[in-house]
Amino acid sequence: MESAWVDTTLDLNINPSHNTIKVLTGALLEELNRISAENKKLTEMLTVLCERYSSLQNQYMELVSRNSGSDATAATSKKRKAECEDYATMIGFSGKAESSCSDEDSCKKPKDCIKAKISRAYVRTNPSDNSLIVRDGYQWRKYGQKVTRDNPSPRAYFKCSFAPSCPVKKKVQRSAEDPSILVATYEGEHNHEQHSPPALSSLSPNSGTSNPRSAPVSSSSSAPAKSSPPTVTLELMKPTGLGNDTQNPTQQVDEPAIQQILVQQMAASLTRDPNFTAALASAISGKVLDHKW
DNA sequence: CGCATTTGACCCGCGC
DNA sequence: GCGCGGGTCAAATGCG
Ligand SMILES: [Zn+2]
Numbered sequence: 001m002e003s004a005w006v007d008t009t010l011d012l013n014i015n016p017s018h019n020t021i022k023v024l025t026g027a028l029l030e031e032l033n034r035i036s037a038e039n040k041k042l043t044e045m046l047t048v049l050c051e052r053y054s055s056l057q058n059q060y061m062e063l064v065s066r067n068s069g070s071d072a073t074a075a076t077s078k079k080r081k082a083e084c085e086d087y088a089t090m091i092g093f094s095g096k097a098e099s100s101c102s103d104e105d106s107c108k109k110p111k112d113c114i115k116a117k118i119s120r121a122y123v124r125t126n127p128s129d130n131s132l133i134v135r136d137g138y139q140w141r142k143y144g145q146k147v148t149r150d151n152p153s154p155r156a157y158f159k160c161s162f163a164p165s166c167p168v169k170k171k172v173q174r175s176a177e178d179p180s181i182l183v184a185t186y187e188g189e190h191n192h193e194q195h196s197p198p199a200l201s202s203l204s205p206n207s208g209t210s211n212p213r214s215a216p217v218s219s220s221s222s223a224p225a226k227s228s229p230p231t232v233t234l235e236l237m238k239p240t241g242l243g244n245d246t247q248n249p250t251q252q253v254d255e256p257a258i259q260q261i262l263v264q265q266m267a268a269s270l271t272r273d274p275n276f277t278a279a280l281a282s283a284i285s286g287k288v289l290d291h292k293w
Numbered sequence: 294c295g296c297a298t299t300t301g302a303c304c305c306g307c308g309c
Numbered sequence: 310g311c312g313c314g315g316g317t318c319a320a321a322t323g324c325g
Binding site: 141142143144145161 | 297298299300
């Protein structure tokens with residue numbers, strides 16, 4: 001394809017004939033359409049890949065946080081966690097551009113300048129649990145719920161109620177395509193510490209059973225395996241240790257497409273990284289070996 | 294009785 | 310100016 005493209009451009013430069021230009025224009029238009037379609041397709045693939053990466057990262061973060069109690073893996077998990085946070089901050093709107101705010105324009109329009117940091121987290125949960133996620137270490141008070149136009153599932157609005165002066169809000173909405181993925185949008189930063197980093201806030205009364213997710217199993221067979229196989233593999237471990245809910249705390253920002261590309265590159269490098277693989281394998285093996293769960 | 298959730302009303306920015 | 314869609318408020322309701 002690229003060779004044809006190059007040839008056409010060269011012909012365009014060499015032959016200024018009108019007929020040739022006309023023909024070439026048609027060809028170029030066709031090529032443009034084709035490339036546009038390809039671009040669209042690639043964008044869709046990128047989105048799917050990004051969701052899968054987020055899901056996998058969520059699983060891994062949960063696994064790491066669950067292993068944080070043991071002494072040996074604590075260091076590595078902490079390190080990896082910090083690295084992930086570094087990634088998140090690196091992708092996100094890092095600077096507040098306060099240095100460039102010295103001019104009077106920013107004073108005129110302070111609206112979009114000091115915007116609170118918006119991070120997005122993809123959380124993979126069982127579609128059977130109808131309630132939106134709450135258990136991410138913080139304490140939220142629901143203050144609204146609306147139905148959106150292009151998504152059949154409603155969107156819930158939460159506000160951090162742990163500290164009265166905490167301005168953090170979050171919006172939770174189920175993904176339109178894959179109902180097993182919740183999209184949580186966090187806005188702002190907490191000015192306090194969360195009282196339960198991993199998950200288990202108040203342990204639920206159904207501790208005895210082996211099925212933590214309440215599951216009015218209802219309709220068709222769940223776990224459609226729409227996502228990647230490793231997600232399913234990790235999902236088997238999910239209900240084990242963690243008391244009840246299935247939630248994965250991870251945030252990342254991907255509002256512009258360029259940042260999505262960045263995320264993709266990091267995901268690729270992360271999965272290709274032998275250190276990551278080794279850490280994951282050791283974490284899983286350690287998890288399996290000490291079967292405290 | 295105090296608290297959180299629910300849910301319709303209200304507000305506000307934006308496009309026509 | 311008006312309709313629409315998203316975000317928030319607050320009265321009603323539920324629950325421990
Ligand atoms: Zn907070």
